[in-house]
Amino acid sequence: LLCFMPFSVSAFATIQQQALHAPTKTIRIHTTLSLSNSDNNGGDDGGIDDFESNRMDIVRSLQKSFYMPESPTAIPDGDNDDETASYVTSSCPRAQLDESTGKIINLPLWRVGWIETPGRRNCLNVHEGIYTHMFESILSTQSETNDPLYFGHLYLPGGTKAAKSGEERYRLKTWREELDDDDRFDNYSKSSTLNAPEISTPSVDRSAVVGCLMQIVDHRRMEDGRLMLLVQAVERFVVDEVLETLPYSVANVQILLDKEDLQFKGDDNDKNEQVDENFCKYLRGDAVTASFFYHDYEFNKPKLPLGEKNNSYLSKDDVPWLEISNLLPFAGYSSDDVSLNAANEKSSSMQESLLSSINNGDASSNFAEGELSMEEQLFNGGILWDPPSIQNVIVRRSLDTSDCDALETLLWLAMDDFCRATGFNLPEEVRVLMPPEMDYLDQMPSEHALSPLYPKIRRQRRLSYLAPALIENLEEVGKGIRHIWLNTPSTNARLRGALERYDYLNNKLMGQFE
Numbered sequence: 001l002l003c004f005m006p007f008s009v010s011a012f013a014t015i016q017q018q019a020l021h022a023p024t025k026t027i028r029i030h031t032t033l034s035l036s037n038s039d040n041n042g043g044d045d046g047g048i049d050d051f052e053s054n055r056m057d058i059v060r061s062l063q064k065s066f067y068m069p070e071s072p073t074a075i076p077d078g079d080n081d082d083e084t085a086s087y088v089t090s091s092c093p094r095a096q097l098d099e100s101t102g103k104i105i106n107l108p109l110w111r112v113g114w115i116e117t118p119g120r121r122n123c124l125n126v127h128e129g130i131y132t133h134m135f136e137s138i139l140s141t142q143s144e145t146n147d148p149l150y151f152g153h154l155y156l157p158g159g160t161k162a163a164k165s166g167e168e169r170y171r172l173k174t175w176r177e178e179l180d181d182d183d184r185f186d187n188y189s190k191s192s193t194l195n196a197p198e199i200s201t202p203s204v205d206r207s208a209v210v211g212c213l214m215q216i217v218d219h220r221r222m223e224d225g226r227l228m229l230l231v232q233a234v235e236r237f238v239v240d241e242v243l244e245t246l247p248y249s250v251a252n253v254q255i256l257l258d259k260e261d262l263q264f265k266g267d268d269n270d271k272n273e274q275v276d277e278n279f280c281k282y283l284r285g286d287a288v289t290a291s292f293f294y295h296d297y298e299f300n301k302p303k304l305p306l307g308e309k310n311n312s313y314l315s316k317d318d319v320p321w322l323e324i325s326n327l328l329p330f331a332g333y334s335s336d337d338v339s340l341n342a343a344n345e346k347s348s349s350m351q352e353s354l355l356s357s358i359n360n361g362d363a364s365s366n367f368a369e370g371e372l373s374m375e376e377q378l379f380n381g382g383i384l385w386d387p388p389s390i391q392n393v394i395v396r397r398s399l400d401t402s403d404c405d406a407l408e409t410l411l412w413l414a415m416d417d418f419c420r421a422t423g424f425n426l427p428e429e430v431r432v433l434m435p436p437e438m439d440y441l442d443q444m445p446s447e448h449a450l451s452p453l454y455p456k457i458r459r460q461r462r463l464s465y466l467a468p469a470l471i472e473n474l475e476e477v478g479k480g481i482r483h484i485w486l487n488t489p490s491t492n493a494r495l496r497g498a499l500e501r502y503d504y505l506n507n508k509l510m511g512q513f514e
Contacts, residue, residue: 094141095150101281102255102288103240104150104213108134109249111156111163111172115482116212116233119465121331123304123324126227128160134248135227139219148295152237152253154211155483162207169206172249175238175374178209179381209239209383210256210487215295218304223313230304230324232331234295236486238378254374255288259490260404260457262287262375263354276370277377284374286350293343294458297451300334302327330429330466337451344453375489384489387497390477393504404460407495408435411467414502416441418471421509430470433463457491464494468501475508477501 093106110131116122126132138149154172156162162170169183178184184206212233220228237253244250262284305323306314371377378384412434419426420442432446435456439445450459468485471478478501488494 094143094147095138096147097255097289097292098285099289100285102257102285104152104237104253104255106243107150107152107213107237107251107253108138109152109154109172109211109251110134110214111154111159111207111249113155113157113159113162115155115208115486116153116214117465117469117482117486118212118233118235119331119462120469121217121230121232121328123328124227124229124231126229127225130160130248132225132227135216135219135229138216149216151214151216151231152211152251153214153233154239154249155208157205157207172207172239172242172245172251173209174240174242174251175209175254175378175383178383179377184382208483211237211239211253212486213237213253213255215299217301220304220306221313223315228304228314228319230302230327232299234299235291238374238383254284255291256375256378257284257287257291258461259375260461260492261291275373275376277373278370280373280375283350283354286353290343290347290350293339293346296339297334297337297343297454298331298458298462300332302332329469330427332429333432333448333450335448337453340451340453344455347455379489384487385484386490386493387481387484387488387500390500390504393500394507402492404457404492404495407492407499408456408460408463409438411463411495411499411502412438412441414499414506415467415470416443417506418502418509419443421506424470426470430463430466433459433466435459460495461491464488464491464498467498468494471501471505474505477504 095104095107097103098105126135135151138151142149156170158165158170173181213235214231215234216229216231218230222228236256238256239251240254241252242249243252262280305320305327306318372380375384415426418424426443428446428448431443432448432450434441434443434445436445436449465485468478469482472482473479484497485494488497
């Protein structure tokens with residue numbers, strides 16, 4: 001908004017008046033801004049370039065005042081001249097994890113026309129007014145302890161244009177509202193796979209309710225008011241409660257773990273036994289909190305290759321696009337595993353609590369008075385689903401297992417076959433996921449091995465997202481189905497779906513078809 005708004009006294013008054021009603025932090029705006037387009041000697045302004053430069057100087061002055069850091073700044077005594085300063089507020093509560101429920105509270109949502117999955121990293125070029133406002137508000141909440149800055153990435157076909165259309169299918173909904181919408185499958189089609197009818201891929205043209213929790217790693221401001229953000233996707237979520245839709249969307253979201261991270265039923269329990277959501281929700285909070293403990297190791301925090309931060313603004317010519325591309329598209333692990341001890345201890349404590357509750361029969365007691373777990377409701381309602389199978393694929397290795405360890409091994413063998421046939425070299429961020437006992441593969445193991453303290457199930461979860469990402473632009477088998485992997489309920493199902501697709505491609509490369 002502020003980045004592109006032509007400056008005027010009335011426009012500034014409007015901003016000031018709106019901000020005065022916001023309930024949070026007090027900041028100062030100096031109103032002694034020059035609106036002149038002339039230099040100090042009264043000469044010409046030098047043309048449109050100088051006019052634009054002067055306009056952006058005014059905009060940045062407003063931004064520095066309006067988007068003040070969260071930490072309070074004392075107002076000097078006696079400096080309360082109404083003619084030189086006014087007091088306004090910029091309202092943006094920081095998005096934070098509620099450890100009791102596993103929800104992210106007050107999460108700003110970036111609703112755009114593509115999909116992210118956990119483990120990916122991206123460099124965003126933010127230029128739309130509502131989103132430059134949103135991200136500036138998020139950046140203004142940075143604390144002295146450098147707590148994570150979160151926002152939600154949520155798929156919306158057509159992006160902002162669709163949001164403004166007023167169509168019901170593009171309205172931001174909670175997962176419960178989506179389940180109650182009888183029209184949500186009206187746009188079901190297989191148009192993305194007409195050239196490969198044996199591959200069934202659902203494609204629904206509507207706003208998603210499952211998205212990615214993103215963390216801002218670094219940022220820079222551009223001369224023309226745009227923002228450059230280095231971000232990475234750390235977890236999945238489902239929209240639980242819509243708080244705001246204007247000027248941008250804000251929601252409370254429930255972090256969505258894989259089945260392997262949160263098994264509400266013990267190995268000896270009846271798999272058809274129903275589990276009460278009232279039992280699940282508190283254990284889910286513990287499990288989500290345990291998952292967040294691993295983030296410091298799972299996601300390193302590189303800086304944009306632009307030198308030290310200062311008050312200067314970047315031009316397009318200042319941006320080293322090639323160096324930035326080397327940071328993409330996957331996030332890397334940290335070389336410091338000191339956080340893993342606390343993470344493993346938290347995870348172990350959560351598992352003990354879960355097993356104790358299961359053994360005591362708390363999971364299924366009094367179910368008649370409760371409801372199915374949220375995860376089961378999402379799966380039964382078609383919001384979560386397993387990857388569609390591929391017909392007529394020669395599976396050269398047995399799939400008579402549901403064990404993630406076996407599926408991981410089979411997938412690595414299939415990926416190695418694919419690389420050998422195509423000459424493709426796996427990126428470092430994928431090779432680091434290779435199990436240490438599989439150093440016999442043609443693909444060279446990473447020089448930066450994962451810590452032995454790192455749980456293999458989390459390594460397998462990362463692989464289940466990254467392996468299909470490598471082939472998402474190859475033929476119909478991988479195109480346009482990133483939402484499939486995001487909406488898959490388990491690591492096991494993603495590993496199996498990725499394995500089928502690598503076998504499909506290997507069959508074609510080797511000319512083996514039934």
